Amino acid sequence: MNHIPAPRTRSAVAEDANTLRSLYEASEVLRVVNVWDAVxxxxxxxxxxxxxxxTAGHAIAASHGYxxxxxxxxxxxxxxxxxxVLAxxxxxxxxxxxxxxxxxxxxRRAIGVGVSGANIEDQLRPLVESTRLVADAVKAGEREGVSFALNARTDAFVRGxxxxxxEIIADAVERGRSYLDAGATCIFVPGILDADVTRQLVAGIGERKVSVIGLPGALSAGEYESLGVARISYGPMPxxxxxxxxxxxxASLLGEGVIPSDTEILNNF
Known part of the structure; x- marks a missing residue:
C-alpha cells in the first residue's frame, strides 16, 4: 500500500503557506492541474x-451532484x-x-483540514465589500498563525x-491593487486573456501578482510566464x-470495445 500522509499540523500548514507564497513569487510560472478528489x-x-x-470547486461540487x-x-x-490534503x-x-x-x-475551517491557500472570488460585489472579504480571509489566517496564500479572484472579465x-481592465486592476493592499498574495483574473490584455494586467497589478486560467483559446503557460504571470490553473477542465x-x-465498451492494453492502474491506495 502506498504511503498515506499524516494529517497536517498547524505548523506544517504554516510552512506550506510560505512555500505556496514563494511559488507565486518565483520567476517560473506555477502550473497547477486542478483536482477534485483524493485519487x-x-x-x-x-x-x-x-x-x-x-482544487476545483466546480469539479468537487459536480462530483457530489451539485x-x-x-x-x-x-x-x-x-x-x-x-x-x-491527506492524499x-x-x-x-x-x-x-x-x-x-x-x-x-x-x-479558518479550511486551515483546520490542512489547506494553506485558497481562491475566493469577488463576484463583482462593490469594491469596499470585496476588499473587506479579502481582509477577513487574510486576518483569519493570521489568527491561526498561517500566512495564508490568498489568490483573490476578481470576476471583472467573466461578469463584465x-x-x-x-473599462474591464481598469476595474480588474483597481480591484487587484485593493486586494493586494488588503493582504492577498496574488490576483486571479479568469477569462481568455490575450497577450496585450495580460500585459496590461501585469503592468497594473504587478509582476508575479496575476493568476490566470488555461482555457481553450488562451495562451500557453510558457507565454503567460514570459508576460510575468505568477500562476496558471485549469479549473474544471481536467x-x-x-x-x-x-x-x-x-461508448466503446457498450459496443465491441475492450479496455486498452496500455491502461495504467492508478487507484492503488
Missing part, C-alpha cells in the same frame, strides 16, 4: 513537476478538500468560491458583460477531460 490529487501529485495542488456557485454545503466541500504531502490551495457567506470563518475592454475519456470508453 485525482494522488495522480497529479505524482507527476514530475507538480509543486502544489489546487451545481457550481456554493450550492454544495460547505461541510461537504471541506470534507472533500480534507481528503485531498499528498504538497501544499494545497482550495477553491472556496465566494467564501460561503463568511470568508474568515471559511478560511458588454463593458468596453479598457475533470471535463477525464469525463470525456470515460464517456468515450463507455
Amino acid at each position: 485525482s490529487a494522488r495522480v497529479v501529485a505524482e507527476l514530475p513537476g507538480t509543486r502544489a495542488i489546487a 451545481a457550481d456557485g456554493e450550492q454544495i454545503p460547505l461541510h461537504l466541500m471541506l470534507e472533500a478538500v480534507g481528503r485531498i 499528498t504531502d504538497l501544499p494545497v490551495s482550495a477553491d472556496l468560491d465566494g467564501g460561503f457567506g463568511d470568508a474568515g470563518e471559511t478560511v 458583460g458588454n463593458r468596453p475592454i479598457d 475533470q471535463n477531460v477525464a469525463l470525456t475519456a470515460l464517456k468515450r470508453l463507455g
